[in-house]
Amino acid sequence: MAIGNVEVELKYRVSDAAAAARFAAARTLGPFRVAGRARQVQVEDRYLDTSDGALARAGYAARLRRGPSMTVISVKSTTPSATALHRREELEGPADLSLDPHAWPSSPARSLILEHAGDAPLIELVTVRQLRRTRTLADESSEVELSLDEVAVVAAGRVVD
Numbered sequence: 001m002a003i004g005n006v007e008v009e010l011k012y013r014v015s016d017a018a019a020a021a022r023f024a025a026a027r028t029l030g031p032f033r034v035a036g037r038a039r040q041v042q043v044e045d046r047y048l049d050t051s052d053g054a055l056a057r058a059g060y061a062a063r064l065r066r067g068p069s070m071t072v073i074s075v076k077s078t079t080p081s082a083t084a085l086h087r088r089e090e091l092e093g094p095a096d097l098s099l100d101p102h103a104w105p106s107s108p109a110r111s112l113i114l115e116h117a118g119d120a121p122l123i124e125l126v127t128v129r130q131l132r133r134t135r136t137l138a139d140e141s142s143e144v145e146l147s148l149d150e151v152a153v154v155a156a157g158r159v160v161d
Contacts, residue, residue, distance in 0.1 A: 005089055006087060006089060006090065007086070007090040020148050032139050034136075042129075043132050044127060044128070045064070045130070046064045047126050049117075050120040050123065066097060073104060074091070075090070076090045091109040093105065093109040102114075126153060126155045129151070129152045
């Protein structure tokens with residue numbers, strides 16, 4: 001979930017597929033009730049930086065996300081978290097599959113990448129392929145998205161996790 005330019009999310013690793021399926025099928029979660037249909041989508045995330053790690057040194061990670069109907073560049077601060085709660089700056093903008101930010105439409109994410117990478121080419125560090133299942137849940141004053149992802153991490157052309 002993004003609030004302004006701050007993303008707030010809880011991240012957990014689920015090792016029991018049956019428990020995850022029951023969780024995703026639940027009609028309620030604490031005070032929240034299902035507020036919409038379940039959705040399923042294939043997403044591919046390519047994490048990018050310069051060869052000398054200019055974005056990482058500046059405290060950012062760049063993700064080029066391709067979904068069925070869009071390609072988006074996201075830049076997130078790399079503030080570490082010792083818990084499941086992650087709160088960090090996030091900027092997004094439209095992009096294409098090119099690794100050249102000059103080719104993307106103008107956006108705050110593109111501007112931040114160009115500010116730190118300059119004219120250095122971006123390279124792909126790792127690819128994350130996901131089957132993402134989402135549901136929107138809501139109570140009287142809030143809305144949240146539950147996302148359960150089956151993930152394959154690909155580096156140097158092979159699945160590593």
